[in-house]
Amino acid sequence: MSSRLSGAYAGRLLVTMGAQVDRVGPAIELAAPASAAEHAVAWVHEGKTRVPGRPDPADVVAGVDLVLLETDGADPEWVAWGLEVAAAADALSSPPVVVSLAGAMIDGEPIPSDSLTTGAWAAMSWSIGDADKAPLALPFDLADFQLALYGTAAGLIALLADPEQKELRHVDVAGRDVLAYYVGMITANFLPYERPWTRDGARPPGSAGVYPASIFPSSDGHVVLMCRNQKEWHALLAAMGNPEWSRDPKFDDPRVVARLHSDEADEHLIPWIASHTAEELVKLGRASGLAVAPILSVREAIDEPQFAFRDFYDHDASGLRSATVPWQLSQTPEAATPRQWAVSGEHAEPTRLLDGLRVLDLSWVWSGPLTTSVLGDLGAEVLKVEHSGHMDTGRHRGRARRNGVEVEGPEHEATPYFNQMNHGKRSITLDMKRAEARAILLDLVEQCDVIVENMRPGVLARLGLSYDEFAARNPAVVMLSMSMAGQEGPLNSMKGYAGIMAAMSGLESLIGYDKGNIVGSLSPALGDPNAAGHALCSLLGALVRRRRTGHGCWIDLSQIEALMCVMPAPIAASQIDGDVEVPVNTHPLFAPYGHFPAAGDDRWIALAVRSDDQWAALSDLAAGVASWAGDERWQTAEGRCAGRAELETEMARWTAGQDRDVLVAALLERGIAAAPVASFEEMTDSDWVKSREFKTQVLHRYLGKTDLFVAPFRYGGRPVGRAVPAPMLGADTDDILSGLLGMEPAQIAQLHAHDVLI
Template sequence: MPQPSDAVHSLSTGTLLDGIRVVEVSSRASGAYAGRLFSVLGAAVTRYGPRLDIAAVGETADVTERWFHQGKQVHDTAGLPDPAHVVAAADLLVVETDSADSAWCEWASACIAAAGDMASPPIVVRVDGAIVDGHPIPSDSLTTGAWSAVSWSIGDADKPPLTLPFDLADFQAALYAAAAGLAALLADPANRDLRSVEVAGRDVLAYYVGMITANFLPYERPWTRDGARPPGSAGVYPASIFPCKDGHVVLMCRNQREWGALLEAMGSPAWSRDEKFTDPRVVARAHADEADSYLEPWIRAQTIDELMVMGRERGLAVAPIRSMREALDEEQFAFRGFLSGDTANKDVRSATVPWHLHELSSGATGTREWKVTGSAEEPSRLLQGLRVLDLSWVWSGPLTTSVLGDLGAEVIKVEHGGHMDTGRLRGKARRGGVEVEGPEHEATPYFNQMNHGKRSITVDMKDERGRVVLLDLVEQCDVVVENMRPGALARLGLSYEDFAERNPSVVMLSMSMAGQEGPLRTMKGYAGIMAAMSGMESLIGYDEHNIVGSLSPALGDPNAAGHALTVLLAALVRRRRTGRGAWIDLSQIEALLCVLPAPIIQAQLEPHIEVPANTHSRFAPHGHFPCKGDDRWVALSVRNEHWSAFVAVASEAQFASNPRWSDAAERVRSRAELEAAIAEWSAERDREDLVESLLAEGIPAAPVASYEDMSSSSWAKERELTVSVPHLYLGDTDVYVVPWKFGGQSAGRALSAPLLGADTDDVLHDLLAFDSERIAQLRADGVLR
């Protein structure tokens, strides 16, 4: 990769956690990917566990397993060593045993107990699928997606909801478990209880849903299935997958300018001059179907290349729906060296890491010290003293800084009246069809969710005086986060080099679609564009002819934030050790590919990947089945060892007494026939009763929950997923906070998002010693408006 300048050189990822020792006990992707992240970041990882329970078979499973354990010292089921010996030298212990047998679970619990008995205990991160009353319940990737209301939003309205395929839900648990462990490792709390960290996959996915629904429900847009288009186009028209002459594309316009540019590209057709099509937010709310009837024929007449050229020329977010095999051949990945060969089969490529690291060539260290006292008595103070300059917007960047804020960091969000976070421009909340009172940029629930607990200053960074203010501020900060298009800050004299010249210990995180360099560096886009370019969208549908994608849950943003948090916290661990800062160049498309190892590998070993459509490659039944009532579904995952217990629950059903289904291979071969019989049986059952009966037998099961089901459930309340915050215009509002438990305590602070510029005077006075006269002059000149 080309270097920004001689002042900066590449930094090896494997140096960040140098000297850190991790013990991993895992049986699924949720534990194993967390361990892989620690390993690639430089920790010495020792792994204990059985063969991973993942959605892959044959050679694909073999290569995927090697990918998970690359760089680890691996111990399999040959024995169960003394727990005290296993944890004796560990700095961090990560434990996940959802698919392990009882002996492994007991041994893992003994390891946790042994860690707790140590005079100086390691950080212990327990990763479970779902927890009730402090204890895990039977769960897997399918059921955590169902419980959390992610699955409810994927698919066609008249068909079963769809799950995230290929263990994607488990990977999200892994990401946030790794980040939670690093947060505790960085804080190094003296309080022994806070060294015990608990992460549940169901909580993580519910956190995602809670954040993204802030762009739906408060605006009276439902959270439900609406095919390839999210309900109400997620607020601004268009936002959908469209068929074109030679395939499918994702096309998204997220503001008035982009909508106007699209209409101009179409030749400003007569229909577009109707007043009802003027505002894309009104179109999204009231006229999307009619607009589709005009837009779809025009798109269908274009090729993918023509639409991509149109997008580049007019600054629109357009991307082809690529297959996994097509995605791997993208020139951008070769440019960045993102893919590498398998250790046993060099012709099979897989993901490395989604970031490049740089540091100052001079080796300079900073003068600002963040004193890690370890005296915190509660999770919301773990990172107290850390100060973050937040130059990010929309979701992925603000989510990253929001998590730091939930843990006690001071986050200073920088905007300007002429260039606000577009999260402020989603429109006012609506209640009973009427907009709430207040300025549009303040009365927006989406911004309140993504930026709760932060401080707001207004600075025009395009003005030289504003640039100087930010450079002065960075001397007082530890972290800078931005997700602008590559080069935007550098053109303003606010590059990593500019910041590091003033504060060599600063850690800067740049989150872009494809990375700071390469053929796609200028690509514009959102989560749907990331998903299309990564190949993920091609895997989500009912079959290859009915691809619906995942525009509603918009997985690309929180997935990128999880990767960003992990590498950012690791860089801060290194800074504490060395005093040196770093620049993290993260590609959000690559971050999605990192959680798709099995389909990446399968795409190279097999001629075609079937769209999973709720099925699992290794066992059946697996999927969403109807229950009594309208649009009520149960998520059911019956592994081979569960079959006899499942038959006992369904003893009165005809399929239960058929000896044909006792053969596991036959269940997979004839899954369609078997699952049709199960659907006929489940359709006469009450959903809640059925879930309770299945869980009692140790079978992973869950209601496919709507947002209302999830948010009002007893488990969501028990897990304290939300806090109530007062807001000047929105009133008392629930916001979702990072769902990590430290010593059984929840993280998060009950603070709303700031009003625009509310903290400008205090921040400039307290941190830069600006007097009132100087602040007033800068405001009068428009620098601080």
């Protein structure tokens, strides 16, 4: 039941996993160029059965497993009918899961919102753009797509857990919360290191802690180049011929360069990059083991042979290509009896919905650890496999800094980023190059339900630890592999991070002030949590199916494809029009729409007028003080969009004299989507973050009391997430081996002595 893209895409996700989905609701309005709008709407509703009108609520919920209820922006009668459907579901003796989706919630009620305003509230927009220009929003409804992902995952968790308590079958997820969750995670790599969370052009603030990490002009376009450790930085300098300037000791450690000398390093690096073509730089990156990618246009991205190799596209009668799903499945031929299924639904706490699910976590950095941490926030036991000689790069972000001084403690333990991404997990250290360690891992597979890994394709297989080996020991195991481009194909060996995903998908080419000033999405690093959202949906869908059929499976997920799945409008438009304009805080159907200045330094308001009625309410607010309020040209959406530049210039003069928060409150009261373009500090200290309870505090051995962001779901009005810090390296090794595998202390001690457990 959807009135916006968030509910519609959630329904599409369930269709792609095999569910029978009936669609009820008004037409949805996408941020799509006119040429692509019809195609994008058809794509998001593909495979659903259209139910006309507003049927009897009892008929709607009869025989239904899950209700997606999203009524943002709909007319009051339809909203009221949606509440009747929810009540009818609750009246059943065995009610379906009801997932309520909204852009933003206050006191349990939705407030006027738009994809634009949820990003502004959440402090995501604050970090995108040039320091001396207006902040930039995520384009093409990307914020609504993220709500769809995590709303679908939350609903599948309830289906999987099948809670006995009726109230736990009511789930609510807000888009503002989801984006704030993203920001809360990524800023663990900024603020605790005394790096600001603010706009710094095409690079994240402070180069995200390790230099370089930015979009650079090449001789024929742009590339994204990222070195995330000292080895990669020195490999880049070697590829440059170890120039004289690089021999200065201040340029030796890329973390020091990021903190103190990035502008100076840019003066040397930018001209060198600009003297090479994008193709030359990509070849150099592959030869040197560096993460380099061209900033592809959307049209260039969809022509990449990798996607044809993986059969990623559907083709309509005219030959127009559209995304399918970002995963491919393999399974054992026969159903198996799963490990004793302990997820019983008997627990009354949301934090224990997945109690009994055991996860073997072979992932690192962000996308994989985020996927497993969400499961942990709902009660799953997550065993993080580590190696002291080849640690998760999250452990190498450095010690937190306070008042200019690093906190005490081992560097790999005193890192807030690792603490955020891996809170609540258990750590076991194994040297996977040792046969004894591999044998232990296979024994653990027998005791687990899920395996998650995001290594480069082939790494595990070369160790004799492929899905085939795991399934031979546990045919019911569900394995998720999250690689950059998929396990096979021309790009399967591609190295990269979120910025590389965004560059190869075409997304980065859409975020900037014009085609010559592309800033991209390196600050929020959207590719990682977007990949994790798709991973969660497919993984939880596989677990629901396993519970019903006994079949385990292997999910091969492409993180680049996951980004392309949330870009239906630009993908269609690029084929129809040949090009996609950089939106720059605009919407093809609505005006005024965007970020407008407010009184004070670098204070902005996000404003989205989505109907003529809302325009009338805005005009009434400004009547007598703004000439545009009575201008006949602006009375219709067509007129406002046609004269967008003039209208929004006049609007900006008016908003520039307004107190931001007073104006936001006045607009919301009149039913107009508005928000402050909030800084991180404003977001995290806000009343709505506190009331939604997706931020908690833990006591860490070295970091002391520190904040953590947990999964932004509410079951029966209650939050999830356990206030448990990340584990010390290998802290749970002995307990895991004795408790799960029954090893004796002497045997464990011998394995330690022989450096198997290291």
